[in-house]
Amino acid sequence: MGSGDLNLLKSWNPKLMKNRKKVWETEQDLVNEQQKLNTRLKEIEKERELNELLHASNKDQPDALKTDLTLKKSGLEWMYQDAKLNDEKEDYLLGKKKLDSSILKQPAAATEKATERAAAAAAAPKNSHRKGSTLHRDDPMSNNTGEPTMQ
Template identity: 35%
Template sequence: MGSGDLNMKKSWHPQTLANQRRVAEVKQKAEEEAQRAAKLQKELREERQREEMDRLNATVTKKTINKLDWMYNAPSVGVPQTSEDLEAYLLGKKDANDLLRDKAKHEEKQPDKWRDGLFAFSNRNANNDRDTMAKTIEDPLTEIKRRERQAAMQHAMAKKSRDKGDESRKKHRDKKSRRHGDKDSKERSRSHRKHRDSHRHRSRSPDRTHRRSRRSRSP
């Protein structure tokens, strides 16, 4: 009479093909995630082992490893005013060739004992000064800082010139307004004197006419 389990026609039944396909996809994703996690853990363990080996080698050979400060720190022997020179280069006031020439001139002026010490130091670190300067100049971060400082200086100079221009224009306007004010004051004073003189003339005219008429009538 019946044609099988009617629950197989329900969407929630686990034996339907769609639900079995969903379960298989979820299991596959879980397996892939577990494989990625295991691979990441393996890489982390290998990285820790390498770091441990590097630390052991550093304690044996008395050397520091994986340090990038040497790329940016200038040598501490025979280089006077290194930070000032680097600051001048970042601000664009000095060129790299000028810095190297100044360094060579300074080494030529050193006494023999200091020259010997510098020579021994340079033997241990061949071309250390030039390499350090070249690496500092070629470093993108140094170039970015130099451009930022130049842009800040240009902005400050432009702002200063604008402020001077605004102050000069303000002084010119004040001077012009004072000049016009003095001119208007003079015009008002002149007009007031003219009006006063005309008023005096009109007030005196009838008296003079009356006096003349009386004189003419008298015997």
């Protein structure tokens, strides 16, 4: 009479293809995660060995550890790339240093942009006055003076 397998109708049946697919996908995710973890551990180990070698070679020179060579080897050179230029600008702004010819030559493009912005800002107040008056007129809270009124 009823020779059909009723377990095939259950959503939790492990023989169903959709359940097998879910299991396979989770297994593949775990394998990929483990591979990423292994590669990251190898990178960390290489960095650690490199740092140990650098420290061993520069024991008598502690200032030499911060050279560009060590930063490039550790992969951190991008963080300190423009720090020298920023330090010079900061020293000038703080009054510690006079203007240098190298600083005067570099921001030529920046001064052009600044003049364009200044020209745009000079034209803006004419329109902004009109905008301010319309905003003031349209604002319902601008009618409130803060004084209580008798009703």
